[in-house]
């Protein structure tokens with residue numbers, strides 16, 4: 001059973017005669033990443049302000065670890081508020097302060113720790129976020145990715161239980177968007193906090209989320225897993241979510257999970273019963289470590305490249321693909337069998353060697369190529385054959401996951417980026 005760290009029960013908030021939160025109820029589970037989705041002006045920030053103690057509800061109750069927040073007074077309330085941290089959209093670093101001073105700021109403002117202790121804590125976190133060498137630099141001297149890490153270090157310096165991210169990826173391209181989200185997911189595990197993200201960057205944010213909440217017209221109309229969200233039928237989803245650019249063309253040739261399912265059902269309807277079809281999965285092995293070695297941006301440039309090669313290669317043989325996880329794709333070959341698909345994979349591998357990862361190049365934020373070292377990345381595939389109608393896609397996918405093998409170590413020429 002998951003432990004709720006925060007619970008909203010029938011929270012109502014009005015401004016004049018306008019009801020912004022109209023009986024909002026939901027839970028946030030400890031240690032999870034929850035993404036909140038909702039149209040502009042729908043009340044997401046108002047909800048956040050209740051969470052961090054800046055607003056009180058007109059009616060309804062908010063619980064923190066089972067305690068009614070309204071009953072917390074004085075020191076206890078301050079302690080509760082100290083458990084929350086916030087990462088601002090544009091990083092909001094102080095330009096006139098060094099990296100060290102920026103990160104030390106919350107401790108200097110809100111604690112009575114001695115200088116030595118502050119120094120120890122700041123240097124410890126800068127070590128963990130690979131910024132120790134940058135402690136004396138000013139934000140303007142750093143790349144965009146490094147600035148994000150400084151903002152992250154500052155948000156984490158007070159050892160918060162919950163960190164809020166308000167549209168952390170808005171305005172970023174596909175690779176950087178995914179790089180920032182990967183960083184949030186990894187830091188969450190490393191620093192052990194509960195994350196709440198407000199984001200419209202679908203589907204990318206779904207790959208790192210444990211739960212999704214949809215706020216619509218003052219109410220939570222959905223709360224559940226990203227997979228359940230993909231199945232969720234609501235006028236809001238058609239109207240708003242599917243109109244988002246990212247949802248339409250996340251990666252060239254790669255379907256959203258929902259469209260992939262529709263395509264799969266249609267393809268199998270056209271086939272005679274008992275004809276075979278194949279499910280293939282492709283993943284980059286040891287992706288977390290790859291992010292550490294080459295940087296999040298470069299690692300996600302590799303994911304994008306893999307996606308593009310998959311779609312280029314399998315579209316022409318009638319296949320269609322979706323992105324399943326941060327670094328995993330799934331392809332259905334509706335007119336194929338196991339033996340034939342092994343041959344198709346061989347041709348795919350040749351394509352990877354000839355046109356693929358050799359050419360993944362990434363520029364830094366000033367659009368300059370950094371150094372261009374060669375990395376080796378390991379790509380795995382899993383293959384399984386199913387029988388149309390009889391075997392559902394989830395069974396065949398499970399078989400494919402149990403039948404994984406390495407298809408090669410590929411060369412990748414990529415400048416290390418700082419995210």
Ligand SMILES: Nc1ncnc2c1ncn2[C@@H]1O[C@H](COP(=O)(O)OP(=O)(O)OP(=O)(O)O)[C@@H](O)[C@H]1O
Nearest residue numbers: 015016018020038039040041042043044045046047
């Ligand atoms: N202090 C306030 N006084 C009066 N009205 C407010 C106040 N704060 C928010 N509102 C109103 O509540 C509604 C919800 O605002 P909120 O900022 O929470 O939206 P949002 O979902 O965060 O939007 P966006 O995605 O654009 O940031 C808006 O109509 C806003 O005008």
